[in-house]
Amino acid sequence: MKISLIITTYNWPEALKAVLESVLRQSCLPDEVIIADDGSGKQTEQLIKAYQSTFPVPLHHSWQQDKGFRLSRSRNQAIDKANHDYIVMIDGDMVLEKNFIADHKYHAQPARFITGKRVKMNAKLSGLVQQQQALPHPLSKGIARGRELTIRCRALANMLSHKTPQSTVGIHGCNLAFWRQDVININGFNEEFEGWGPEDKEFAQRMINAGILRKVSKFSAVAYHLDHQESCRAQLHKNDVIFQQSINAKLTWCRAGISEC
Template identity: 45%
Template sequence: MAKKISVALVIATYNWPEALKLVLESVLQQQVLPDEVIIADDGSDYSTKALIDDFKVNFPVPLKHFWHEDNGFQKTLILNLAIAGTTCDYIVQVDGDIVLHRNFIKDHIRTAERGYYIRGSRVMLSEQRSKQELKSGLFQGVSIFSQGIRNRINMLRIPVLAPFFVKKSKRSDNVSGCNCAFWHDDFVRVNGYNNEIKGWGHEDIELAARFINLGLSQKKIKMMAVCYHLHHPFHDRKRENINYVIYKNTLSQGIWYCPQGYASYQENYT
């Protein structure tokens, strides 16, 4: 892209500082650093704050920690609050259990394109492999031949081939908030994440649906922006069906703006 864009890496976390440590260590290894790193903390205890404070001492870019009280799974609220705390042009979003390839940010900057949001992919680590990495305290890395991984094809980073695997569509139901990216002003236009979605599930695809209804398209990327997902137990999914109904209504009714979203947080920073 001709004009340099400013990039915020947003990391959503909750009470897993051991995993967050690996993620932040992988940020430090980036060939191209984001302009700032923002932790969206859905009510973790003090151990997460202590970890972030330790990293802040020598972190090469601003490291911001946004926290609210633990009142159940409220990922939409904390993401809206955290993103309201940045003025960066572009948002790259991951979860606090996603370890980044050293070219992760570089690749996301390269694939950013007006009129699109980005859908990335991930490599899944087994429970045993994840425990090994967490025990070491520093991600040792894996190869395509390593034991304890799934989605091996997602490990391949071949930038020269990546353009041939880009798929542009009007699809929204295949997005995962653990590796996605979007323009900040597009996020503002749709009023961010929908705070009506509470509990686990579908906040990411509902946002994507409103991007689509606004007129954007999805840009699915492969062979770039590689990341590794640490294994964890399933979250409580008792509201999943309710959240999915909200998504389907958004999609079928062409809704692109949610009344309960980002705007109330944005006002705190203007």
């Protein structure tokens, strides 16, 4: 099984650098990395070009013009460019434990998508990680929330990773994995979402409606979230209406999706 790792980003090259460094430390490398860029400037472009010259697997830059928060479209473009059947998707502020890709590969199974968790770091530890002065670990000073999520244990993961197969509670697209064809079948992420909102849950709901059930990755696929200011939630009500429509109408397809790429 070959894996495409998609990393979303927008104008935060310092964080992206820390994430790419954590990819390089993986015990099992992905087979390609695609940066899903929602319109970053030259600094991000230059950073990616610098890494492309020495990166051990193909490193692609999927860029779209900056027209506001269009995360769903950015993700769809990257999925459309992916060359492999299985996709692991993270945000550009998620620093990966060295077995992150290996764990996702282990948990992959037909007719399932995988949702993982995130360990939140405070501002001080996040700064040290970005400056390459620290690597986060279970005993790090500066874990702001979710220290229990730093525990990696395959036996516990095997016992507890099959709960809530039809629930969207607690789903975050910052740590997500799925089969590319399953996503094509539901037309990808819904591009009607603009601005912050539950686009990850809406995506998952359509997967569940289509018979692709959720598998929660616990005690596995550990990732550390860099501290930053939260996104503006001005569009939340409008976006939540889109999510509720997918629930109420049991939708498996969105009108504006990956088919437009």
